[in-house]
Amino acid sequence: MPSLPDMTTPKVETLGGGTGVEQDPHVSDAALRAPFFDWLCRMGDNTLILSHRLSEWCGHGPALEEDIALANTALDLIGHTQMWLALAGEVEGQGRSADDLAYLRDVMTFRNVQLLELPNGDMARTTMRQFLFDAFHAALLEKLSGSTSLRVAGIAAKALKEVTYHLERSSDLVVRLGDGTEDSHARMQTTLDAFWPYTGEMFLGDDVDAAMAEAGIAPPPQDLRPEWDRVIREVLDEATLAIPERRADVHKGGKTGRHTEHLGYILAEMQFLQRAYPGASW
Amino acid sequence: MTSPTTEEVWDWLSEVPDPEIPVISVTELGIVREVRREGDTLVVAVTPTYSGCPATAVIDLEIEAKLREKGVTDLRLERRLSPPWTTDWIASEARDKLRRYGIAPPVEGTASGGLMAARAARLAGSSNLSVACPRCGSARTEKVSQYGSTPCKAAYRCTDCLEPFDYFKCI
Ligand SMILES: [Zn+2]
Numbered sequence: 289m290p291s292l293p294d295m296t297t298p299k300v301e302t303l304g305g306g307t308g309v310e311q312d313p314h315v316s317d318a319a320l321r322a323p324f325f326d327w328l329c330r331m332g333d334n335t336l337i338l339s340h341r342l343s344e345w346c347g348h349g350p351a352l353e354e355d356i357a358l359a360n361t362a363l364d365l366i367g368h369t370q371m372w373l374a375l376a377g378e379v380e381g382q383g384r385s386a387d388d389l390a391y392l393r394d395v396m397t398f399r400n401v402q403l404l405e406l407p408n409g410d411m412a413r414t415t416m417r418q419f420l421f422d423a424f425h426a427a428l429l430e431k432l433s434g435s436t437s438l439r440v441a442g443i444a445a446k447a448l449k450e451v452t453y454h455l456e457r458s459s460d461l462v463v464r465l466g467d468g469t470e471d472s473h474a475r476m477q478t479t480l481d482a483f484w485p486y487t488g489e490m491f492l493g494d495d496v497d498a499a500m501a502e503a504g505i506a507p508p509p510q511d512l513r514p515e516w517d518r519v520i521r522e523v524l525d526e527a528t529l530a531i532p533e534r535r536a537d538v539h540k541g542g543k544t545g546r547h548t549e550h551l552g553y554i555l556a557e558m559q560f561l562q563r564a565y566p567g568a569s570w
Numbered sequence: 571m572t573s574p575t576t577e578e579v580w581d582w583l584s585e586v587p588d589p590e591i592p593v594i595s596v597t598e599l600g601i602v603r604e605v606r607r608e609g610d611t612l613v614v615a616v617t618p619t620y621s622g623c624p625a626t627a628v629i630d631l632e633i634e635a636k637l638r639e640k641g642v643t644d645l646r647l648e649r650r651l652s653p654p655w656t657t658d659w660i661a662s663e664a665r666d667k668l669r670r671y672g673i674a675p676p677v678e679g680t681a682s683g684g685l686m687a688a689r690a691a692r693l694a695g696s697s698n699l700s701v702a703c704p705r706c707g708s709a710r711t712e713k714v715s716q717y718g719s720t721p722c723k724a725a726y727r728c729t730d731c732l733e734p735f736d737y738f739k740c741i
Contacts, residue, residue, distance in 0.1 A: 353714060353715035353717070353725065356715065356717050356718065356719070356725075357715055357716065357717035360717040360721050361717070363620075363622035363623075363624070363721060364620060364621060364622045364721065365622070366622050367618075367620065367621030367622025367623070368621055368622070370621070370622075371621060371651070438652070441652070442651040442652035442654075443651060445651075445652065445653070445654050446618075446621055446651050446652075446654040447621060449654060449656075449741040450620060450621065450721075450741070453716060453717075453739075453741075456716065457716050457717070
């Protein structure tokens, strides 16, 4: 397989989604610039960090099919990252590329939710984290496909097709592991209980979200909750797993740059090459 | 040289093979969305199959190389995202070529179409989708994994001739 897609081909930055067909006034709206940039970083950092976590499985999967599926999912997500962060750089207007944003920002400026930076652990943890996020991601992208920002809508419509497969796969696995052996069931329930307090962050809105909602670019995150609840309930029921009776909004702050200790370690590995050899490409 | 017509350019592009499935061309795959002129510049709009597909950059290079070889000097490649690529755009002739190459072509009408479709597919068990074996034609096949050797393919197995094969999954 050749190198990572597009991340290394500079011309794609300029190609972005510029079709020359439809203009998107939101992209050059100075009043929206700060929140729009921040919001796009949240989108791109979520997919970047989860993609990196999944790529850690490459060559270590418990079965060849799982290894390939995890790597393919990581690849889809890195593709989404390229699109979101390229657009973020364009909105910011400081000439930063998707690569610059991915490889040259420090931990406090990352905007992913904390759930996604947690270590892979076993397949129960990897699978449950994926499922909890996929259900949110799919609901979000579906709404974003109708965004007033044509650029956002275009990326979302593209990504949704792939994320639909992600959700199908993680749902199947949650059912198989939850309603599996005594051991796999116990691990899945323990993981679900442990991750639950991280899930609330996905639905917390702030000023950035309010500005996006006002402009019609993105839905308020709390509006995604009913659809997420429905999918989660349905799949967990089938998986014979119990929805935890504890608060969901305990561990939060990733969206504004407050992270767990784990993110620093991820960045140390992910950014090493660009930090040590600035401008290196292949 | 005189500027080629857009029809000539389409013909040339039909000689550019997909790097991962060389029996079909980039035009048969349906990823070349437009060929147009902007003044002296020839513009070719290409859409990615999967957003992270590593072949995307290679395809751009091969399209450029082909057009340069034909004498085009003033060229711009445009990445087009909308509307997103769908397997419905694969030409019907290409479906037979895929089958002969050992890849089961996408079963029409099964594209992933958002949340509702995903739920329906899951509940109905989309793994029961009937994909004919490209080798022996048997309909008795089973899905091994929704993810295969490249982003666009799923892994299947024929329970009659026992051969594993790739299925070009719908998006
Ligand atoms: Zn067969």
